[in-house]
Amino acid sequence: MEILMQVTLSVDIPHLGDRIKAAVEASGKSPTVVAAMAEMSVANLYRIMSEETKSIPRDTLKRLSVVLRIDFDADVRAAILSEIDSESP
DSSP states (O other): OOOOOOOOOOOOOTTHHHHHHHHHHHHTOOHHHHHHHTTSOHHHHHHHHTTOSSOOOHHHHHHHHHHHTOOHHHHHHHHHHHHHHHHOO
């Protein structure tokens, strides 16, 4: 049996909540519909859009990416690469 270990990364993505809010508005869907499609509560979506919450689980971000048809993972990758580059000697 193979034992897997999960590594959790934390990266800062400036104004991600604002970008998600703009994407929701541009989608033509109500926040209630977006939240339902992303399998999350409307309250949580509003906390994310207002940047009240300071962390978003990656699976939540992936679901929002699918629903809103925007690759937020590109922002995650860019933030990770930037962090790695800044730590290089």
